[in-house]
Amino acid sequence: MTEQARGHRHRPPAMTDVARLAGVSHQTVSRVLNDHPSVRPDTRARVRSAIDRLGYRPNSAARILVTGRSQILGVISFDTTLYGPASTIYGIEQAAREAGYFVSIASLPALDVESVRDAVDRLIAQSVAGIMVVAPLVSAAEAVTVLPAHLPVVLVQGGPDAGAPEVIVDHESGARQAVEHLLKLGHRTVWHVSGPEGWIESMARLAGWQAALDEASARVPGVLPGDWSARSGYLAGRRLAKLRSVSAVFVANDQMSLGVLRALHEAGRRVPEEVSLVGFDDIPEAAYLTPPLTTIRQDFAEVGRRSLNLMLAQLASGNRMDSKVIVPAQIVVRQSTAPAG
């Protein structure tokens, strides 16, 4: 049991306490902690043992004050209850822990520039070492313009030409795969239930869908707008069910697909016999829907890890680079798609 745990002292042990016990100066303790080479092995051992005995933990506030840099990474996010952002942030957090960084979350109460500016300010006041923006919104790209130039940033699912390092999933390619898969099955065209306006993913998936239809010279039907929720998918599904010509639908995420499935089922339109359906994300539930959902898989955790690596690279190099990492999306064919009847 450590001294601290015994509770003999009110003040937690500081570096000087360790130094006194080890019979060295506090600076030597500092050197041991920071792996400075010029410390004799036996001195190092003595300091280490004093640290253990006292249960000493460096005071990060003091370190931040003098160095000006913390081991904290700020994460700006919008809605962390959504599966995608939640998984990505989880990936970031895990990779950050391994790299010795903390993650401080700042979620946006609204989607305006003011909120972004406020979140950035709050994080800067915490002396974060860098900021990661996990708000896949067009407006979030503005965060970059609000940031001090020297502060490392990574845009996770950032927009096109955001002017900052970013990690993006190839939504457009994913959407194309969905459409091409459906066209190959003989469907004349593919309808689309989109994500909400302002989201980068919505736009990229929409663009991919449209491009794929154009290339195949297929008719481009009107878009049914959704908001990522199962409920909005259900509403879109009800409209689709009434249109007898609909034989294939590409839905911008799996939750909405679930709602579409429900609506089609209610209307007596069988999937995949009458209507084929492709979702996006491959959430863990997708394989267990009725019928199991053909969808576009993206690896959210990988996005998180890569984003963190990009951040670490910037922190190490000291300057903001302009790289762009693209994470692939891959179709997973299940039973919600079938040849056109």
Added chain:
Amino acid sequence: MTEQARGHRHRPPAMTDVARLAGVSHQTVSRVLNDHPSVRPDTRARVRSAIDRLGYRPNSAARILVTGRSQILGVISFDTTLYGPASTIYGIEQAAREAGYFVSIASLPALDVESVRDAVDRLIAQSVAGIMVVAPLVSAAEAVTVLPAHLPVVLVQGGPDAGAPEVIVDHESGARQAVEHLLKLGHRTVWHVSGPEGWIESMARLAGWQAALDEASARVPGVLPGDWSARSGYLAGRRLAKLRSVSAVFVANDQMSLGVLRALHEAGRRVPEEVSLVGFDDIPEAAYLTPPLTTIRQDFAEVGRRSLNLMLAQLASGNRMDSKVIVPAQIVVRQSTAPAG
């Protein structure tokens, strides 16, 4: 545009810079920032305007160093990709922002005491003002034993008699409601697909299920263990489908219910005509499953808000209280349950 934004100086403005511009001492600036009463209104105004003009932001590291307390709350969590924890943390974060606190996340890489201890240590090194444990695991209750006695804690979904303030959902009552609903529909007994071992929610829901059956003198069938995932629900569902006597099932969460639904459908057992199903959580998708799922609603965001309030109360009072907030759970009847045929 502020001085800082113009980038004239390398060092961001400090309190002394503000003081110089306002023609006062840095201490007066400090008084203004901390709303100390004895500052003349005109002095206060002068300081405020200097702060604005310089774009001054107090350095939190310096403040933490001298006060020993930060405006950071540590949140220990296990798997933040699960809907429940993600929503709860979101609720915490939003309430924390409104109260002027930051949230720093420390997720556990594993479920052992070592990980908990490490997470706690990491948060303490950050000088967090308090720790909230959003890891509804029996082992997480041990976090309390690892904590310094003076540090405020809130256990979110903590175990029974954890010896710390906690906010819990009344899982047991929720489970009883599920079982009673099914028994009232004429089912002779109710099967149960449980959550993973070690989770407090699993145990409480299991206990409620068993108690309700006991009270009704109904036979208590063997438990089918799951792990919260749709996949595990599917596997349990396959086993249930083979047992012709099964007419009612209470599943410990909605994701697993989805898997059970899939398995029953595959086996040709109709829900709710042949088998009634009740889930738990009321995730946003529950109402759009086929059939819409009868489930037990709990308000995760409310749990987060209440937890934060409990934390704030402790921070204000200065000592660890021993309150226990219970958030109700309420059955939502949809179409996955029907009278026993």
Added chain:
DNA sequence: GCCCGGAGTGTTAGCGATAACATATATGTC
């Protein structure tokens, strides 16, 4: 007129770490 107390402000001393410089003590070169 004197003393007291409070309002308003300034001065000084830390908080606990790192950085920069200073000081020993070994190591090698000629």
Added chain:
DNA sequence: GACATATATGTTATCGCTAACACTCCGGGC
């Protein structure tokens, strides 16, 4: 053996803030 050169350690200043105390006014009670 003298001197430059590493290696290993100590000393001092500093980061930006708050706490504690000191000081100056000013009005009221005697």
